[in-house]
Each structure stands twice: as structure tokens, then as C-alpha cells.
Amino acid sequence: MGEDLKFIMFSLGHESYGVDVDHVNTIERMMPITRVPKTPDFVKGVINIRGSVIPVIDLRGRFGLEETEYTEQTRIIIITINDIEVGLIVAEANDVFDINSDLIEPAPELVGGIEAKYLQGIARLDDQRVLVLLNLTEVLNKNEIVQLEEFEVTK
Template sequence: MGEELKVIVFALGQEEYGIEVDKVRTIERMQPITRVPKTPTFIKGVINLRGIVIPVLDLRGRFGLNETEPTENSRIIIVAANEMEVGFIVDSANDVIDIDSDTIDSPPEVVGGIQAKYLQGIAKIGDKRLLVMLNLSEVLNKNEIMQLEQLEV
């Protein structure tokens, strides 16, 4: 048996994704986002969360998927990565589950149009469920981090 991982499960379209709980600060309902000029379209802007300004990315746009209008189920998942906090807009945040690290396989080159570099692996849950585990350091690679840090100023 491998290590037990606690994972937040969220959805983008029909696909389910996971982020380790220890990287997630909070999950928030959608709220007004202040647009910041001269940023890529997937960087939606910033929010003021309890006095802290947090950059917000649309994960659909980040992965090159079609962006959609937020719904009642849309959430902003606040993650801590590289000593900064960033919000990810997702279609819904469904669940917290435990998975065995031994059930995580290397990702294929592309999953649902998303490049493997953004993925840590694919976790098999039961017989039919697959969970795409995110590689946060790639989702927030140096180019994006530099742009996000400029937003915080």
C-alpha cells in the first residue's frame, strides 16, 4: 500500500480533477472579480478575500478548453503554491476523498485536450472512476507566476 492522499475533487466539464487537500486553503462561491489589464484571458483578475488580494485564473482557459459562464455550482478554489495564493475557477467542487498513491498512474500525453505537463497523474478510483491529478507547479509555471505577482502589487 502506498501513502494515503486526501484530495479535493472538482469538475471541469465532464472530467473530474483532484488537488491534494494540503495545497487548498479554501473553496469559495463565485464573487465579483476585478479585471486587470494586459493579462492573458485565462487570468480573470483579482478578488479581495478577507482583506487579501488573490489573483484568479479560469482553469478551463488555462488548459485551452472552452470557457463558460459561471453557474450556481461554480467555485473558486484558493490554492497555495510557490509561496503565493491563487484562485482557480472550476465548474464545481464535489467531494473530498482518500486515494492510495499506488493507484496513480503516469498521465498520457493528452487528457481531454489538456497537455500532460499540467498533470501529476491519473488516479483509478474503483472500477469506473478516473481522477486527473493536477501538477500545481506546472499549472502555475514561472511565466504565469511572474504575471500574477505583478497583479498583487
């Protein structure tokens, strides 16, 4: 039998997504973002959290989905992947789920308009709900975004 894995569940529109809790540092309320010139539209800028300057990406824009207005439920999930700290803007962040690795299926070619390369897999939570698990390494693929290390600020 597979091992239990923990995922933070969040939403983008009507779809539920998950990221491995081991990569999540904090979940923050929406805050002012300082725009950085010459970055893709989905790179919204940088925020300062407890003395760290962190680039922020709108996941809807990253996936080529239509961006929406931010609301009271909008959150920034601060993650670390490959020694890079990044904020991901999501519609809302919900619960932590334990999912047995045996219940994770390979991702189809397209889910909710998002290409399979950005997906780690699909987990069935029950008969009606599925959780789309993100492949954060690909979501933050530096060849497609920007050199995120350029946002490092010396103190």
C-alpha cells in the first residue's frame, strides 16, 4: 500500500488544485504587490514578507487562463521549490488533505485548460471531487518564466 501524502488544496475558478505541503511555507492574504518591469504578465511583481523579497505569480495567468479580480478570499501561497521562494496567487486556499499515493493517477493531456506538463497527477477525493496536483518544478520552469533569482535583493 502507498504512503499518505499531504497537499494544500486551493481553487482557481471552479477547479480544485493541490500542492505538496512540504513545499508550502505560508499562506498570506492578498497584499500590495510591487510591479517589476520587463516580466511576463503573469509575474505580478514582488512582495516583502518579513524582510524577504518574494516574486509573485498569478497561477491563472501562468496557465493561460483568464485572470479574474482578486477578492477577500484571494490568497498568496508562499512556496519553496529548488531553493527558490515564490508566491502563487490563488482564488482561495482551503484545507490540507491526506492522500494515499495509490489514489494518484497520471494527469490527462488537459485538465481545466491546463496542460499536462504542469500537473503531477489527479487524486480522487470521493465520487464527485477530484484534486488536480501541480508539478511545481514545471510551473516554475525558469526557461519559460524569468530567472527568478534576479529578484534577490541584497540587504
